[in-house]
Amino acid sequence: MTAYIIRRLFQLVIVLIGVTFITFMMLKLVPGDPAVALAGKGATQQRIEFVRHERGLDRPFYVQYYKYVTRLLHGDLGESLYTGLPVRDMITQAAPVTIQLAVAAVLIEMLGIPLGVYSALRQYSFWDTTLTTLALIIWGIPVFVLGYFAMYIFGLKLNLLPIGGAGLPYILWILPSSWESFTYLILPALTLGIIEVAYISYMQRASMLEVSRSDFIRTARAKGLSERKVIWGHGFKNAVIPVMTIAGIDLGALIGGAIITETVFSRPGIGLMIYHAIGQRDIAVIAGGVLFATFFFVFANLLVDLGYAWVDPRVRLED
Amino acid sequence: MSRRNRKWVGLVALVAILIVAGLVIAACGSSSSSSSSSPSSAGTPKAGGTYNFPLGAEPISIEPLNTQESEGANVEHQIFQGLEILKLQPDGTTQAVPDLADGPPQVNSNATVFTFKIKQGVMFGPPVNREVTAQDFVDSFNYVAQAKNQSATVYILAPVLGIDAKTGYAGKNGLTGVKALDKYTLQITLSYPFADFPATLVHPITHVFPVDYANKIGRKAFFDKPVGTGPYMVQDWTHNQSVTLVKNPSYWNTSGSGDSAKPGNVDTINMPIYTDTSTEWLAFQKGTLDYSAVPAGNVHAAENNANVKSGAWTAKAYASTAVYFISVAMNHPMLGGANQGPNLPIRAALNYAADRTAVCNIVNEGVTIPSDEIVPVTIPGYKPGLNPYPYDPAKAQPELDKFTGTLPTNIPYWYNSGSSHDKIAQVLIAGWTKAMPKLSFKLNGIETNSYWTQCGQGKAPALFRMGWIADYPSIDNFIYLFTTQGGLYGSYSRYSNPEVDKLFKQARSTLDQTQRFALYNQAQSLILADAPCVPVYTYRDFRVTNNKIGGFSYNSFGLINMWDVWVK
Amino acid sequence: MAERLLEVKDLSTQFFTHAGIVKAVNGVSFTLDRNETIGIVGESGSGKTVAALSLKRLLPARPGQVVEGSLMLGARNLRTISDDEMRGVRGNDIAMIFQDPMTSLNPVMKIGKQIAEAITLHQDKSKREAWKMAIDLLARVGIPDAPKRVDQYPFEFSGGMRQRAMIAMAISCNPDILIADEPTTALDVTIQAQIIDVVREMQAQFNSGVILITHDLGVIAEIADKVMVMYGGRTVEYGPVDEIFYNAHHPYTWGLLASLPRLDASEKERLTPIKGQPPNLITLPAGCPFTVRCPYRRDECRDNWPELEIVAAEHGVHCWVPVDERQGLRVELPHFKEPVA
Ligand SMILES: Nc1ncnc2c1ncn2[C@@H]1O[C@H](COP(=O)(O)OP(=O)(O)O)[C@@H](O)[C@H]1O
């Protein structure tokens, strides 16, 4: 197990380097030039060349990449081309905002599990039909639409919650420091989470129905177990396994979805950071952000794998 | 194994999504800018309270060195001052007037040497608390002009002697053109005549700051919490979240004399960052903000909002110094070539049939002002009626018939994707093809960063969308676009006309303002006759403000004198 | 006289589906005494499993329903007792082993826990005691190294082992009745005999009544006291095991017997399956369901269900072919020239 984790972490390093390579490649393939913006408005070609040379942007892509990786291996993520701020600091500031949201959304997402089970147990009942239909509808709504709608209703009309912002500062890295700070988290987390709740409950329902038709559930009933024991003791654990995988992949995907959520809710997280940096071709910032997202993604998957092994004895981490 | 594969696929997809989504969203980001207005004043200003002013993005910088976009500029404007300041005129234009300069400069006869007297008793705010001298200006200019400090706005200082024309930064010997003659006298020598030079001194990069202090605390610390002479100072800049300004307790202009900033009314200026206009607008409606832009498509709704009707809010479009035009690639044979050459009829016809009013009404919700000139109405010296091919679709086809060659088809029309440039193109093309059915166009939307890179390299083959915003209140800004140099680096049209260059140079050496304006406009007439572009409109900024705030004004550069605002 | 454990009378079970009403079991009656083993035979789809599940109220809740009959477990009618009582019956009185041991155990729960769970629920035992009992039971059904095995998961067990574990689970509460639904069908031939032995041993130990469901007459011959032959949801013939093997009266029973492997037969002759398809249970005729496939059918077969005819002690049959004719036909069958066993 420990060996497994160590191996996975080692893999992670290689993945991270690969990912920076992809990032550098992609930005090389997309036309656009930070030197133009850095040189300022109306700059002459000579001035652009001068700035490009000064900033080392005229060096071939592999040299730039090599330099980047060399610094990276020393734990140095470089600086923003525009502000000169260390990317490490930028990430340190932005990461808690993103992680707070992602974790809150995943916690909310977990509500989908009992909802899905409930639906499955009362298949075709009024509540099942309502929940399932609702889930499908919500699942189809784009995040930003839901986000504006939520802000309009709860922020403006009902005047219950703030509109936009991250509620900084936090305590213990990602925890809201006060009730007020917490109120900033509610809408974005619900917006992002509820879509996932819909998805998870839908999957959980399907999974639960499938499991409830299986032979071992009949065996459990044949033993004279109560319905509750049959459902939670035997059905649930089996039904939650496929859903867990989805939840794990989601945790990573949430970071991707953060670009939109963070823009809509004006939350200064990693997504927003990458978004601005891409517009400016600020390579070190983009690469840093992508590195972070990747790290988070791989880490979330590692957690899922560990959880998997814990729930399902058939999975062996040494494999 | 399959699960593992799926995971890697997921990872690659994640990276791709991050970057592609960023590019797509970035392409949708809009940018427009600034203008003029009347201060909304009723009642006597009261001290105290907080002004809540949203920033549309994290500022790139809030210090003179690198302030560039309107977000940073509105923060910097409250903290720093320079020799000149922008002042809204009764005629709606915005002009440069003396700020820390004690009256207008003395100028030599060929407009190359400007001697300024500096006001006495001007103080840097805490913790510096020191009087500003001419030497501070010398130091500030030298600091921002140094290549190692990497300013992106150093081009403003281009005329100053000592700037290396190649790099745009100060040369080996520093800014030899900037000298302190005595404690309160500053002399600036230019490397070429430029009569309107004082107008450039409203720009942040010319603002004064305590260089010794900046060096002492270090680049990064000064970046976060810069110190100037203005009525407000930085209390906190939580990056990406908000900037908080508080009153400068030892502000120098206690009497509030002259055109310099008066001591502030509100105690605190709270500037939260709203990265999305829709969110900002919601927050304004909630009462969290005292000022807001309005998302595209919501202008009419905002104008008809019950709070606007009742007078609780004001919704208004403020004219800015930005213009929107379609550049013609004069370096490509399709529509370009000789200024009065065979393609001129096509360019003239495009001007005749450009339905600017339709663009402003249909696409821009009536916010922008149709214009067939290069210079916006807000710039001193603006003169209407100079375009020889004003809107008249009936004249388009006869004009086009003067063209003797093979009519080009699928004329490429480039624009940077996002904003509403695609819709504008569609409306323009609809007008063109209606008046001239034989013409056809091909739209090409390109992500913003690559768009400017490619236009800058002269790769656009025929028509391409262009915008220009003044850096300082001078007509020179706009005529420059169509000088030989400006054709390369400003409008990217590659337009060049020796006559225009000559008039432009002449205007720059003319001290008399009336004569100077006449020369610039003579140049403009020549340019418009060659039709290297199709001007479309002058921008206005649509803003909604809460009338519980008094003393609000908005100049054509999008700057608000926040020391004047007060909470009723 | 032996103690009567179970008396099923006129059991009818139907599935209400979109396609129509599936008449899976139609008026089945039988009894079971202590220490007795009844074999229920019939080809796949004849309603054996449904009949058994009806007893335990384990039919898939929505479509499946017992529509008629009385199911008397001693003095209790299993059709009318509450769900709570029914759970008691499932745990204490009637245990069941299912056909497919590969899927009938919970894959993510330890074998020991799956056994102990039923024990703690129905007997006054602590978790620790139940665990110990589980080890003991595993050992008793012939699982070597039980103390280690009890800690393992189903995926670590072979098919035969799992079926043994299922049996251990079934007998854990000392049930009066043990239903074994094709307990060997999914297993290796060599394992089958072992499992049957275990069932038999357990019965001997606990004095239970056993309902053994199978389509394998060979197994029946080995352990059953009496046999019920089902076809199309109906009992077509029943009787003591010797009667069924040596004095069968129903053409379907003959067909079953003919398909029995014989030691002396060549490879080719060994199996003589009954020609034709099993009946459609939705459009079942009012008469004998076997009519279409029966070589001796006559006019009255299709539309009229023949009355029960007692042909010997405890031996009944439902068939329109007259008794004397049957005797003649049966003797002609090659199979009966040299009886098995
Ligand atoms: N859940 C169900 N829904 C509908 N029909 C069913 C269901 N379960 C069983 N049946 C019907 O009952 C008939 C008898 O099935 P079963 O008792 O399992 O046969 P077997 O004798 O092979 O055990 C089947 O042919 C099938 O058509």
Ligand SMILES: [Mg+2]
């Ligand atoms: Mg069966």
